[in-house]
Amino acid sequence: MENRYDAVVIGAGLGGLTAAAELARRKLRILVIEQHSRPGGAATAFRRGKFMYEAGLHMTATRGRDPELRELFRESGISDKLHFVPAPEFYCIHGHDFSFVFGNDIPDTIRRLKIQFPEESDAIDTYFHKIFSMSDTALQINQSRGLRHIFQMLAAPVLYRDTLKAMFANVGDFLDRTFRNERLKILLLANIGYYGDDPYQLSLLFFAIAQTGYYRQGGHYIRGGSHQLADTLADYITRKGGKIMTGVQVSKILVKDNKASGVEFYEKNRGKKQTKQIDVPYIIANAAIPHVLNELLEENTARRERKKIAKLEIAPSIMSVYIETDKPLSELGNAFYSTCFYDSRPFDLHGMADLHRTDYDQRPFILCDYSQIDAALAPEGKGYAVLSLFDYYADWAGLSPEAYRSKKAAAVTTQMERLYRKLPQMRGHVLRTEAATARTMERYLQTPQGSAYGFSQKPRQALLFRPGARSTVKNLYYASAWTLPGGGFGGAISGGKICADTILKDLGIR
Numbered sequence: 001m002e003n004r005y006d007a008v009v010i011g012a013g014l015g016g017l018t019a020a021a022e023l024a025r026r027k028l029r030i031l032v033i034e035q036h037s038r039p040g041g042a043a044t045a046f047r048r049g050k051f052m053y054e055a056g057l058h059m060t061a062t063r064g065r066d067p068e069l070r071e072l073f074r075e076s077g078i079s080d081k082l083h084f085v086p087a088p089e090f091y092c093i094h095g096h097d098f099s100f101v102f103g104n105d106i107p108d109t110i111r112r113l114k115i116q117f118p119e120e121s122d123a124i125d126t127y128f129h130k131i132f133s134m135s136d137t138a139l140q141i142n143q144s145r146g147l148r149h150i151f152q153m154l155a156a157p158v159l160y161r162d163t164l165k166a167m168f169a170n171v172g173d174f175l176d177r178t179f180r181n182e183r184l185k186i187l188l189l190a191n192i193g194y195y196g197d198d199p200y201q202l203s204l205l206f207f208a209i210a211q212t213g214y215y216r217q218g219g220h221y222i223r224g225g226s227h228q229l230a231d232t233l234a235d236y237i238t239r240k241g242g243k244i245m246t247g248v249q250v251s252k253i254l255v256k257d258n259k260a261s262g263v264e265f266y267e268k269n270r271g272k273k274q275t276k277q278i279d280v281p282y283i284i285a286n287a288a289i290p291h292v293l294n295e296l297l298e299e300n301t302a303r304r305e306r307k308k309i310a311k312l313e314i315a316p317s318i319m320s321v322y323i324e325t326d327k328p329l330s331e332l333g334n335a336f337y338s339t340c341f342y343d344s345r346p347f348d349l350h351g352m353a354d355l356h357r358t359d360y361d362q363r364p365f366i367l368c369d370y371s372q373i374d375a376a377l378a379p380e381g382k383g384y385a386v387l388s389l390f391d392y393y394a395d396w397a398g399l400s401p402e403a404y405r406s407k408k409a410a411a412v413t414t415q416m417e418r419l420y421r422k423l424p425q426m427r428g429h430v431l432r433t434e435a436a437t438a439r440t441m442e443r444y445l446q447t448p449q450g451s452a453y454g455f456s457q458k459p460r461q462a463l464l465f466r467p468g469a470r471s472t473v474k475n476l477y478y479a480s481a482w483t484l485p486g487g488g489f490g491g492a493i494s495g496g497k498i499c500a501d502t503i504l505k506d507l508g509i510r
């Protein structure tokens with residue numbers, strides 16, 4: 001087949017679309033192949049009658065302000081066309097016997113934390129000072145260039161010791177060293193659901209960078225649904241001469257002499273028998289790295305990489321219950337956009353991972369009430385919210401379709417009963433619920449174990465330890481939550497940009 005494209009991107013999630021859009025902006029001809037019927041991957045919302053069901057985005061600190069992405073976001077229209085609605089607060093936590101609203105005004109939040117935990121007053125200052133300073137130093141080193149960058153890297157062991165140590169440390173130990181009060185530790189980690197389920201397996205430096213983004217910029221939702229971010233990037237790629245094919249599955253990456261040379265694919269509605277091939281000089285996998293290595297490459301390729309990747313731990317999935325109500329939840333007793341419920345039983349930080357992995361009637365959950373903001377997801381006078389909690393593929397694997405359906409229905413009933421106990425006024429006002437599990441994520445995103453964030457952000461798997469954009473197969477690149485810097489909207493978008501920059505560098509384009 002003729003060589004019409006400079007690169008093919010496997011998957012139209014945010015990482016793939018960002019890489020494609022950036023390369024298209026730099027005049028490369030790009031083909032994006034997506035197996036689902038629309039672009040977006042986990043950045044998606046879908047219509048149900050008059051409601052728009054947000055399937056993923058709860059909040060993001062990314063709004064196209066990142067200097068590295070400013071040009072792409074401006075040219076593609078993301079900065080102008082999309083409306084990033086600020087969440088009124090970062091989160092509210094309902095603990096076993098306490099609650100606290102972590103507001104967007106950080107000095108005020110610190111003041112209220114000190115009132116609630118006066119004995120920890122100095123430690124609270126230390127916490128925020130260290131988190132901000134680790135994050136600022138890491139970003140400063142990352143953004144420096146040339147001689148300055150080399151100097152900063154060399155001087156890091158002396159000048160930036162805390163930041164360097166944080167690369168190897170975990171959040172749980174850091175909180176244990178900083179505070180004595182278990183409630184306070186849990187309160188500061190209430191949104192751990194954005195990163196992973198275990199504080200002692202969560203990179204301190206990664207947490208500091210991600211959390212600082214929220215502390216400083218607040219969380220935002222994309223008015224009308226997160227799919228618009230993907231659609232805007234997809235439109236831009238097309239305007240720049242690229243092509244997006246949906247409903248098309250890539251079944252193989254073609255490799256000659258350890259160099260990727262093309263892909264084999266088929267239209268899903270026609271079936272596997274009618275595969276086609278396309279030759280392209282560059283291949284970008286937005287698809288999950290384990291899927292690429294185990295299913296798209298021949299067994300005898302990338303042996304060392306395969307072994308290394310097989311040892312990495314995968315982050316858990318998320319179960320979501322989408323909830324329509326006949327009134328906004330603010331009229332049914334709910335006062336917050338994002339509420340983290342940790343109130344099933346008392347526990348300390350060491351018990352947090354177990355609690356997330358326990359039975360459905362005990363697991364902490366987050367309620368995201370989109371009707372608290374101008375989210376434009378529910379029709380006038382109605383409400384839409386999503387209840388989410390960690391979910392584990394092993395709990396669903398091997399079930400027959402019938403057993404799966406009945407287990408899922410039972411899990412939804414359990415979660416709704418728990419919610420009614422928190423917000424009794426909601427009872428009788430729910431119009432409809434629908435749910436997605438780890439198994440749903442695995443099916444729609446083709447991501448192993450339905451993982452929401454790719455490889456888990458353990459210290460030895462985060463940041464510089466995470467797979468980069470280059471694979472060991474020449475001309476095969478990665479751009480997704482599975483690469484540096486990691487999961488989340490911001491992470492996948494940055495991963496896409498890093499991938500595009502790496503290819504441009506390899507092509508000698510500045």
Ligand SMILES: Cc1cc2nc3c(=O)[nH]c(=O)nc-3n(C[C@H](O)[C@H](O)[C@H](O)COP(=O)(O)OP(=O)(O)OC[C@H]3O[C@@H](n4cnc5c(N)ncnc54)[C@H](O)[C@@H]3O)c2cc1C
Pocket residue numbers: 010011012013014015016033034035036039040041042043055056057058059060248249250251286287288291318320441444445446447451452453454479480481482486487488489490492
């Ligand atoms: C329920 C849920 C809630 C979340 N909430 C938030 C949030 O509030 N804030 C936040 O920042 N992040 C959130 N995230 C995380 C964030 O959405 C993801 O980390 C990020 O969107 C992943 O992007 P990605 O580019 O890595 O790929 P994905 O979104 O996983 O997309 C990969 C794409 O590749 C396609 N694909 C795979 N294999 C093939 C193949 N062989 N051929 C063709 N196509 C293929 C898939 O169909 C998919 O579209 C959430 C995730 C989930 C699941």
